Amino acid sequence: MTSHDVREMLNLPNEGGGSRPAKKQKTSIARQNLKGLAREVQNLGGDNPIAIVPEISSFKKRRFGSRKPAARWEMRPFRNSARGDESLILRHWRRKTDVQPPTAPQPDQQQNGQPDEDKMDADNGESKPEEMEDSSFAKFNVKVDVPQYSEDQYNSTLANKDWTKDETDYLMEAVRDYDLRWPIIWDRYDYQSKDGDASTDANTAVVQARKPRTLEDLKARYYEVAAKMMAVQRPVQYMNQAEYNLHEIMTSFKPEDEIRRKKFAEAQMGRSKEEAREEESLLLEVRRILARTEKFNQERRELYNRLDYPTTETTQDLSTFKTSNGLHTLLQNLMTADKSKKRKSLMGTADGQSTPASAGPSAQPGSTPLAEQRRESIAASASGHGHGRHDSTASTADARPEKPTKKGAQPPERRKLTEQEELTYGVSTHDRLPSGPTFRYDRINKILTTKSNAQHARITNTLNELDVPARLTMPTKAVVDQMEHLLINIQTLLDLKKLSDKFDAEIKLEKAKKAEKDKAAGIVPQPAAAESATKGNSNGETAKVNGAAKKDGKKAGGEAATSSTEKPAAGEGANGDKDTPQEGASKHRLTSLLVTVRGRTMKMPLPKKPKIKMLRMGSSKRLAPGKKRMRDLAAVADKSALQAY
C-alpha cells in the first residue's frame, strides 16, 4: 500500500503521484511483451522497456518436411606419405563428396578384399591410387639432421683414439633413431664391437669388457663430429650467425663441466627439507643484502657529495684523527669544504669518491706508518685549502698536479675548458661577485655618472665623434667590457688633451713674454741662449717643467726649486710623458676596439674606417706637437739645470 492508495481512499487531492499508475501499466505491458525473458533481466531495464525483439512462439515445424537427405559417409582409403613404405592403406570414415564420378570398380590394393563390400559397394568407386588422399598428419613427420661423413672424411678429421668408426656410426644411428633425445640414446646405447659380437654369437668366448659410455661421452663425441663436419662443409669464417653460434656451442661443450653439474644436481636432490628451506632463506637474505648495499652505497655517495666530505672512507682507521694535529687538519678540511659547499655541484655521483679533497689520505694504504699518515693528512689539508678555493672558482678541479699523480689515476672532476670553450659557453671566473643581480650597462653608467657634468659631456662628445652610442643597444659581456675599456681610454685621451692644451697655452705665453723681452732688448738671441739667459728668472712654471724633465730623465739631482705645490702638476706631466708610448698603443687599440664595438652594437651599417683613420691621424697630429714641444722643453730644462750648477 502506497501513499497514493491512501490518498485515493481518503479522497485527498493527488499531488505528484500522477505518473504512478501509468508507470505500473507500462511495466506490465512490457512484461507481457517480453515473455520468455527472465524477470531479473527484465527488471534491469527499469521503466524503459528492454529493446529486445521478443521471440515469436509458434509450434514446432514439421521435422521431415524440409529436411535434407541424411549425409552419406563412406569408408575412404588413404595413405600416409610420412611412412617409409607407401603400401599401407588405411581407411577412415569421411563424408561422401557429392561430385563423384562413378568410375571403375575397386582396384585390388586391399590385400584381403573387404568383407563388407556389399555395404560399401556403391561408395568406394573412387579409390584409385593416384587420387587417393594423403593423410593430413603426414606433415607432422619431421626428422633430425644427423651429420654424414664418408670414410675419407672420417679418417682425415674425425679420428679419435677413444672411438672406432664403427662405434661412431652406431652412435650416429642411435641419434637418428631417437631424434637426439639424449636420455633415451644413453639408455638404449648398447654398442658391441665387431669381435665382441662374434663371440656372443658363437657363445664361446667371454664378451669383451666394454667401457660403459656416459651420457657426456656420447654427447661430447656427437658434438665433436657434428662441429667438425659443419666446419668441413663450410669453413668457420664463412658461417652465418646462426651456424656460427651452433658451431660455437658444440665446440665449447665440456663433458667435465656437465658431469660436475650433474653431481651437484644430484646432491641437490638429496637435500632434506630443512636444508632446502635454509638454503632458500639464505639465498633470499643474500639477495636482500645485496639489494640493500646497492641502495645504501648510492645513498652514502649522495650524502658525501652533499657534505663534500673531505677525507676517509669508513673502512679507514680513525687513528689519523686521534691526535690534536689530525683533528685540527680535519677541522680545517671541514671548514674549507663548508665554505665551498654551496657552490659544490652534486653532479658526478658515479665517481663521488674521486673528489680530490676526500680522497686525500684515505687513498694511502693503512700500512704506512702513522707519522707519514699524519704528514699526509696535513698535506692533504693544505691541498684542501688550495683546492677549496679553486673549486669555488669553478674552473679546474685538478689544480694541483702533484697530488693526483701521487694518488694514481683519478680523473679530474671537471673538464678543463680552453679559452675558446669558455668563450663559447660564456663561462667566466670571478674572484668576488657582488651580491645580487646587476645590469651590465650599469657598469657603463657608473663610469659616466661618477664623472662631473663637464667631463660627462666631453666623453659623450667623444663618443659621438666616434659614432658610438652612449647607451649600448646590446650590452653583452664582451661589448660591455670593451665599452668600459673604451671609456677608460677616452678618459685618458681627454686628460692628455687637457694637459697638452695647457702646455700649449703656457708655451704661447712664454713666447709672448720672450717676444716682449726681445723687443725690449732689440736683439734677437738664439733660443737656447735666450733660455739660458732667462734661467735666472725662470718662473715656477719652467721649474716645474724642469722637474718633470728631470724626473723623467732619472736625474734625481738637487731640485731645491721644486715646490711641493707643483708636484701634482709635475706628476701629471710625468704621467703624460710616460703615457706617450702607451698612448700610441692605446690609440691603436682604441680603433680596433671601436671596430669591435661598432661591430657588436652595429647601429651603423659599416665601420667608418676613414673616419677612424682621420681620428687617429688627428689625434696623433694633435699630440705630436705637444710631445715634441715637451721633448724640447725637457732638453732646455736639462741644459738650464746643468747651467744651474
Place this chain on the structure above:
Amino acid sequence: MAQPLTTASVPTDIYGGDEVSALVLDAGYCSTRAGFAGEDVPKSVLPSFYGSIKDTNAASGSRNVFGEDYLFARPDFEIKNYMSRTESVVEDWDTAVQVWESMLLDRLQPERRQTQPSKNGLNDGADGEGDVSMEDAAISAENAENAEKPLAESPLLMTEAPWNQGKAREKAIEIAMENWGCPAFWLSRTPVCAAFAAGKASALVVDVGGANTSVTAVHDGMILKRSIQKSHVGGIWLSNQIRSMFDSSDPKIEVRPSYMIESKVPVDAGAPSQAVLRKLNYELHPSYRAYEDERLLTEYKESVVEVWRGPGRYSNPGNEDLVKTQPGRIFEMPDGSNQMWREQRFRVSEGMWDETAQLPTASEEERITKAQTVPELIRACLNAVDVDLRPNLLGNIVVTGGTSLLNGFNDRLNNELMAMYPGMRVKLHAAGLTTERRFGAWIGGSILASLGTFHQMWISKKEYDENGAGIVEKRCK
C-alpha cells in the same frame, strides 16, 4: 558407456584423431582387455584365467572356455592362466591365441559370427550348455585357412610388459600378421600407454597391478630400459597377506567362496558361521578353489583393506592406537560370518611400504625385500635415469593399475615420496575413475591407435612380409 563422438563433424583438428577402426589388446596376468581404438573403455574384459575342460568322450584331450561366465564349478575342470605370474608375459601361446581370438573376433565383431553360423560354436552341439565361448584351436585354424583372414580390416595395437623379450614380441606380430591378417600392427609398452592415458609423454609410471608392481620412467613416449623396476608386490601378494592374517587371527578365519555355500543364516559379528556347505558329488580341482578364493579376497580388498596414509610408517608408535579408535569396516563372508576390521586392514597393506611390517607368508619367495617395496622401487628407478630428468619425472608420476585403488594408496605414496625427496616437487597423477585406473594401459593404447599422427608408425603387412618378424624389434623400440 563408450559412446563414440557424434559423427556430424570429424574433429580431427581438435585432438588430432583419425580413426582407422583399429583394435587394441592389452593382456595382463589377471585380466585381458580388448576393444576399439578411440573408445574410453575396453569393450571386452576377460580374466586371463581360463577353464580347461577335460573331454572324456573326445580324443582331443581338453577344450578351453574363456570368460567369467564359464568358470563355474564342474567336474574335470581346471583353471589355468596363459600368462606368467612372475613376468606378466604370455606363457602359453596356443591358449593366448585362443583367448585373444575369442575376444577380438567373437566378442568385438559379433556380426562376423552371424555371417558364418556354421563356424561358430553354437551349432557344434558338443555340449548342451549353450556355451558361446570360443571353441578351440581347430576353429581358428579353419578360419586361418579360409580365404579371408579375420582381422584383415583392422590394424591391431598390442601392449606388452616393458621387460618383454624379443622372442615373445616376434611371436606377437607373427600371430597378428599370419593368423589374423592384420593390415598393420604395433606393439606398445604398457607404461608408455599408461602415461599417454594420463596425457603425458614423459612420466614416471607406477603400475600396481595384480601380479606385479612395476615402476618405469617414460621419456618422450619411450621407456627408459635401465629404469625398469619390477616387484611382485601386487594384488596377489596382498591376497596372500590377507590369507596369512586370516590364518593367524585367533579364531582362524576360513575362506569359503560362495560356490561352497548351500545356504547361510545371519550370525552375530565374530560368531562362527552356521552355513550349510554345498556337497559336490565330484572332485573339484584345487585350482578352481584358488581362483574362487582369489575372487573373494579381491572383494575383501576392495571393501576393507586400507593403506595407512602416513606421514610415517604405520608401525610408528601411536598410529595403531589411533586407528583402533576409529570406526572399522564390517565384512561378511559368503558363509555368513562377519567381523569388524579395524587395525588389521591397515596391517596387511603395510608390507608394500615397509618390508619389516609384512606378515609371514607361506612360501619364502612371497617375501619381499626392502628393495621390492614401492618407495624403493621408485628410488631405484630414478637413480637409473639421468639426473636432469629426475625432477621432471617426480613432478609427473602416473599411478595406474587396479591395486593402486586401495584406499589411501596415493596419499601414502605421496607422503613417502615427499619424505624421500624433500626438496623436490612431487606430483601424483592418478585417474579418479576406477575404470581409468584399471584399464590405464588399454586406454592409452586406444588413444595412441586413434591418433592421426600414429598412422606413420604402424608396421604394415608389407613391411612384415619383407623384413620378417624381426621388424618389431627395429620399429617398436
